[in-house]
Amino acid sequence: MHQAYNQLIERFNKLYRFQHLSAITQWDQSAMMPSGGNQARSEALAELSSLMHELLTEEQVGHWIKEARESADDSITQSSIREMERSWRKASVMPADLVKAQSLANSKCEHAWRTQRPENNWKDFSENLKEVVKLAQEEASIRSAASGAQDYDAMLELYEPGMTSSELDVLFGNLKSWLPETLQTVVEQQKNDSLIASQGHYSTENQKALGLDVMKLLGFDFNHGRLDVSVHPFCGGVPEDVRLTTRYNEEDFVESLMGTIHETGHARYNQNLPEDLRSLPLGSYRSMGVHEGQSLFFEMQLGRSPAFLQLIRPLIVKHLAGGQKNDRFSQTNLEKIYNRVKPGFIRVDADEISYPMHVILRYEIEKALIEGDLLVDDLPQVWDEKMQAYLGLSTGKNHSIGCMQDIHWPMGAFGYFPSYTLGAMYAAQQFSAVKRQLPDVESRIASGDLEPVFSWLTENIWQQGCKLETHELYTTATGEPLNADHFKQHILNRYLND
Amino acid sequence: MHQAYNQLIERFNKLYRFQHLSAITQWDQSAMMPSGGNQARSEALAELSSLMHELLTEEQVGHWIKEARESADDSITQSSIREMERSWRKASVMPADLVKAQSLANSKCEHAWRTQRPENNWKDFSENLKEVVKLAQEEASIRSAASGAQDYDAMLELYEPGMTSSELDVLFGNLKSWLPETLQTVVEQQKNDSLIASQGHYSTENQKALGLDVMKLLGFDFNHGRLDVSVHPFCGGVPEDVRLTTRYNEEDFVESLMGTIHETGHARYNQNLPEDLRSLPLGSYRSMGVHEGQSLFFEMQLGRSPAFLQLIRPLIVKHLAGGQKNDRFSQTNLEKIYNRVKPGFIRVDADEISYPMHVILRYEIEKALIEGDLLVDDLPQVWDEKMQAYLGLSTGKNHSIGCMQDIHWPMGAFGYFPSYTLGAMYAAQQFSAVKRQLPDVESRIASGDLEPVFSWLTENIWQQGCKLETHELYTTATGEPLNADHFKQHILNRYLND
Known part of the structure; x- marks a missing residue:
């Protein structure tokens, strides 16, 4: 051996x-x-x-x-x-012919999509997409034949090993049972809640300095990584040298700051994978959902919490208001800015209550596409129906903000979307476990003592790499298998003070 | 076939x-x-x-x-x-054992040199260098046995294919016959010539903006390359995406500006290699000397010439003097700054008259080392004797500014040094050919019409890649084989108005 x-x-x-x-x-x-x-x-x-x-x-x-x-x-x-x-x-498991055919069809579809989307050209796009879906169906049936899983589950396995659609149905079913109603309640409640809008002028230089200060606070290791700019922010590079990117809007600081915090979550996971195992699959990140669990922990559990906003408020005032008192950056106003709920058409701009409904909609559609229960031609209609049911919005014939908005399907990535909402649930469950262990964690955060939180993550998640399967990892770390309760409780606490 | x-x-x-x-x-x-x-x-x-x-x-x-x-x-x-x-x-041709032994010995020597040089620790350094030289001798004898060339010539071939030490002896012999005396004459002449020193405060931002403007003027293609910062400036990347670096001294603009011009010469050669042959050895740069011929053409023939300084003076005034009149940036003073001759110990800081003597000294020493005519232990003494003879300076026991100053020998690169001075001669011979073809080239340059110069280089050198051997390339392009006359004439013209 x-x-x-x-x-x-x-x-x-x-x-x-x-x-x-x-x-x-x-x-x-x-x-x-x-x-x-x-x-x-x-x-x-x-x-x-x-x-x-x-x-x-x-x-x-x-x-x-x-x-x-x-x-x-x-x-x-x-x-x-x-x-x-x-x-x-x-x-x-994949035959070389199919890999090649997919590579061609997916590139063609994605490339054309970049111009078809702004032109709202569903007709031409759908022709390319049919080929992409057809090949993805072949892929799913080959993968499922090899693993014994169901077709869609075999695709899910690529991003979230061990997850099945029957488990997803339970988790997402839970969310569907209360989330749309909660969303409406919160929107109603916030209607009368006035805030000072975040728009103003913020130089790239100042926003970058703020981002770097916050990354330091969040323990990013600058000896093993750096911060740069790209059109679509991401966390790339290698564990020894993590390359994080953001983008700056000089009229609004909101996205860049929280985006940097989000990517720093991904970055710290990468930087803290088990050093001696890094070069083996065993030392890699556990899944896309677990990765998103770290970034959403940083952004949603930590970043938008009153305690953390209290901690970084002096940095915001220093870099964005020249150190001067400014009502826009009061504790109350920052909390309002960063916890505003407003259902919209675009997934990537969604608040944390709307976001899961965007994902569930896509999950249901892509599963039906892969399993042959939905034709590409019927996609726009189903999309519109679900948007109305889940978010109360009708896409109508504006496909560019409907079923043509994401890059995932044009590039052939079926099975990826669930990771985003699994991440939100992992993040909530992690923070809930941290709070059980450290009841005073919020006051510690507000005072700048983030070490206990990072130690918990390091020991229980980051240093584990792939030693355990995902369900064992979470059962061991949090005392229970993944469930939607902690995410629900988080939403109710934050938005309805329950 | x-x-x-x-x-x-x-x-x-x-x-x-x-x-x-x-x-x-x-x-x-x-x-x-x-x-x-x-x-x-x-x-x-x-x-x-x-x-x-x-x-x-x-x-x-x-x-x-x-x-x-x-x-x-x-x-x-x-x-x-x-x-x-x-x-x-x-x-x-190289046996794997020797490659491995060299890789180890050279890394060890170079790594230790980084601390031994500032400590002036010749004793320990020389122990490592002996091993490096011993292995380089083995390499030379294996390479020469395979090619039929003499030992040192086989090393020269690695950087300057087709060049031999007997040809170098003629070329360098020419330089030795007049250069040391010319150097003394110019130094004497400049002694009474007062200038306003270049030192001041120049922000990195302003120097970078100036460098970018000058690169544009020099035809650098920013769609296929970029400018960044590194400790040791270089021109890297690939022909489709040339990565040029410089470094900024906020107390003095001189080095960064001329360094950027120098690297832009390398960059344009790379960007203009024959596009359809780029991926083959045939479409590569001809030799290290020819490469240096392009960078020194940009820096020495073009960059420091009165016509070019006249052309870029408004940019210098704009970026470094806020657009205000400033005697430091008068035409006369800029010419004096950029044509100051002052023999010193350090090769990389040398003016263009002293530089060849630094190279010839190293050439003579490394040839003797490789051929077994000089022992490492005797290196410092020979170095000092030659420094006195060629540049009138004694290194004494300060090896850190003597035979320990360069990275080339510690890393096992014997045969590289001649490229620098071959480059100076290629550059002068190129410019001389351009002038024959375009007698009014200097007034064209001063007026911003650089296109004829670049066309000549593109057609005669850059687009040739490796289609011809170096001697054919220069005979075809300039009508005569490489010789030292044009470099001599350039020096006499510029510094003694001959």
Whole structure:
């Protein structure tokens, strides 16, 4: 076993080193590269990606896994091999022809979507999307045949290993039972609540200085990462060198500040994965949902809480109001700004109460698409019906703010959307566990003592990597399996003072 | 032949794509990366480098070359195969053991040198250097056995293909015959010439804006490149996306401005290599000396000339003097600042008259080291003697500003130094040819009409890539083989009005 396992370690180390180059040059592509460099960069990245695919799916890798698994006798090695196999299977199960056909169809659809969306051109878009969906159905049926899971579940597994649609139905069913009504109540309640709008003039320089100060407060390690600008903010790079991006709107500070806090959550997870296991699948992040659980913990549980706003208010006043008293930045007004609820058409702009309904709508639609229960041609109508039912808004024929708004489907990423709302639930459940352990955590946060919170996350989530399956990870960390109650309680507490 | 040649093209395309990732991540390492990312980055780059070495030296590559060469029937394909073979041979001739031993010894020596140099610790440094020299001697003897060249010439070939030490002896012999005396004359002459010193306060922001404006004037393509900051300025990246760096001293603008002009010369060469051949050795830069010929053309022939200073003076006044009249930035004073001659100990700070003597000294010493005619222990004494003879300065026992000042030997790069002075001669010979073709070139430059100069360079040098050997390239472009006369005439014109 040792020999086979050692071969595997060597192979995954090599892949990790190549992944490093891929991650840094992809960050560069978004944050630094002039557009004229794009073709050469894409070709270089495709070459590396195909090399990495070969290294991962070589026949001998399968043999090594089998051999190593048969004689693995401690639980950590068993977990390590389980994650190696997961990674290997995910790549090897797909026939090369289908991978190539998808790569072409998805690129074509995504590329055209970039102009079709602003033109509201559903007709041409839907033709491309049909091909993307058809190939995704093939992918789902191949993956499900190999794993024994249902079609859509096999796609879900790519982003949220271990999650099933029957579990999602329970979790999301819970949300659907109270969330739309709560949303209406909160909107009504906030109607008479006046606030000083956040708009003004805030230089990029000042916003950046504020963002950096808040990142320091949040424990971002600047010796292993940096902050830059990109059109679509993200957290990239590698655990040893996390590249976080944001964007600045000089008329409004709200998005950049909270966006930076959100990405810092992703960043700290990456920076605190188990150092000795980083180069193996075992030391990687657990799932997209768990990743989002960390960013939403930072943004929603911590960032928009009265205690945290109290803590960073002096920094906001310093950088955005030149240190002068300003009613816009009073504690009360900041809380109002950062907890405003307003249902809208666009998912990425949604408040935390509306957001899950955007996700559930997409989950239900993409599941039906993959399982052949919904045709692409019927998508706009179903979208509109669900928008009215869940958020009280009708998209009508404006597809650009309806079913054409997201990049996920054009690029063939079916099964990803649930991660966002799973993340919101993971985040709430984490904070609830922290509060049980540290009843005075809010006053500690307000006074700047964030260490206990970070220690809890480090020990219970970040340092765990993939040692446990997700459900074990949360049961161990929080004492109960993932459920929607903590998210519900969080919403009721924050918005209805329940 | 077609099949073998096509295989070669495919292989070199693949190498080019990997080289892209290497170049961008190396730029990032110098210009962006926080220091905590260094170990992971170095490991990732080493993994890629070893992959590329394998891809280049695989046995079949040799067979393809042989087969393709035997049936190549047009001159461009013949040149292409010649350059592929050069690249292949350079890598394949070395035994893996020696490559590994050198990698270890050179890293060790270079790493220790970084602290030994400031401590003036010759004793410990020389122990490491002995091992580096010993291995470089082995390398030279293996390379020379394979190529039939003399030991040192085989090292020279790595940086300046086709150049020999007997040709260098003629070229450098010419310089030695008049340069030290000219240097003394110019120094005497400038002694009574007062100037307003360049020191003041210049914000990084203003210097950067000036640098960008000058780069635009010099035709740098910002759609295929960018300007950033690094401790040691360089021109990196790839032809499709050239990454140029500089550094700013807020007390003095002189170095950053001329450094940016210098690197822009390198950058334009890279950006204008033949686009359809870029991914093959045939479309690469001709040699390190030719590369330096472009940067020194920009810096020395163009940048410090009265005509060019006249052209950019309004930009200097705009960015560094707030648009106000300032005697420091008068035409006369700028010319004096940028043509000041002052022999010193440090090569990288040298003016253009002293510089070749620094290079010749190193050339003579490194040749003797490689050929076993000089022991490392005797290096400091020989250095001091030559410094006195060539520049009238004694290093004494201060090795940190003597034979320990450069990174080249600690890292095992023997044969590189001559490129700097070959570059100065290429640059002068190029400008001389331009002047013959365009007698009014200087007034054109002063008026901002740089296009004829750039067209000449594009057509005669940049677009040629490696189609011709260096001596043919220069004979074709300038009507005569490389010689020292144009450089001499340039120096006499500029500094002694001859």
